[in-house]
Amino acid sequence: MSLASETIHAQSQSGNLAGVKALVEQNMSNVSSKDEDERTPLHWAASGGHLPIINYLLDNGAAPNAVDDSNWTPLMIACSSGRVDVAERLIRAGANVNAQNDTKNSCLHYAASKNQPEIVSLLISSGANVDIRDKYDQTPLFRASSLGCTPIAKALVEAKCKINIKDVSGNTPLHMAIEGTHGELAVWLLSQGANPDSKNKEDVLPLDMTTDKNVQKYVANAMKA
Template identity: 40%
Template sequence: MSVSQSLANLEQAVQLLHNGQLELCTKLVEQAKTAQPELLTSSRDSSGRGLLHWACVKGAERIVELALTTGSPETVDSTDDQDWTPLMLAASAGHLAVARRLLGAGANPDASNATGQRALHYAASKNRPEFARLLLDAGADAGPRDATSGVTPLHRSCAQGHTAVTSLLLSRGAPVNVSDSVGNTPLHFACEEGRLEDARLLIEAGANVSHINKEEKTAFDLAPSPADKRQLELFAQNVNQ
């Protein structure tokens, strides 16, 4: 396809994005803004995603700009069939500049998808502290629980050992002793995975080391080795001195 041609439908534009033909796709979308505005606003694929959603997945900043300025103000928080917003997709894919543009256009940093997860959950699980900071600066709740297991972004970062995100969340008031649906706190997650630095941060932030989950296990009981458990106990002793 050349620039002299036009886009026939949304699927064609998305295919160009998937093929890495970002420059060509952008030029064709610019041409379509006047002649085919529905391509940028109302067209949806079988998953309920429009061009804005896919542009956020691929980090196509100019196409994001075109979609936002062509559609209504509500476009920025449009959802696919699983209630993913453009901001969630940008967070999952790691496109910080796109997220800034979305937030500047009024995107809701606390929107949740069908599983109750928010953009901050994805920033935490994928070790994106700058993304998490952007969301928090935009007013995102630091400790939302998802709808399926009650897990917060802090649970996610601690399980993965994403210490920079853990530190940031704690500094922004993320609840340290919140439990998931089976009674596990972020400290349980950190200890079970051997994330000792994250565990130390949690303990220093006031994590309850005596809390038991529904299996009547403390976080320290889940430590992967006796050595790790001893180290965790030393952390707790030092904090309490």
């Protein structure tokens, strides 16, 4: 690896557009050069949220779907970091909203995990698969339910995601919401058709996923209503 190719990653991460331009003008191949983790300048610019550099790199041939050694794309990084403007630009450039990395996580998984409702909406409107599964067969709704991210859960359900889908352990999003003691979200999931009688592989009902009596009572009362 040349000094120039090392430097352009640092320049992209720090937001030094002039430095990036100088290195690209010196050698056009620097646009797509990879560091020791196989990340390109576009990965690092996305991480830092540096839209002017992203525009410059894309205009000069940077691949929007480049992957690093864990199959992370620049769009995954932007979504995980909450960089809405960067995510929009990458999608316009042809970034794959349904790409998955080595753990089968997608952009939508990361946006849900990091509680980024605006990015979730952007991804859905851009054609993201709301039922895409990670290596544990969990969809983005599992992430939102585990963390109690009600706005994201609502966006996913409104986009017709499967509400009673099961992961490798047989858990449903309702199991995860109750395990996380997110009573209000659990009640909302029930109102949308979540099955309270769906047992996981250990024969555990959603309501038994927590020992929090207040949550159990709150959800149980909603089930009786």
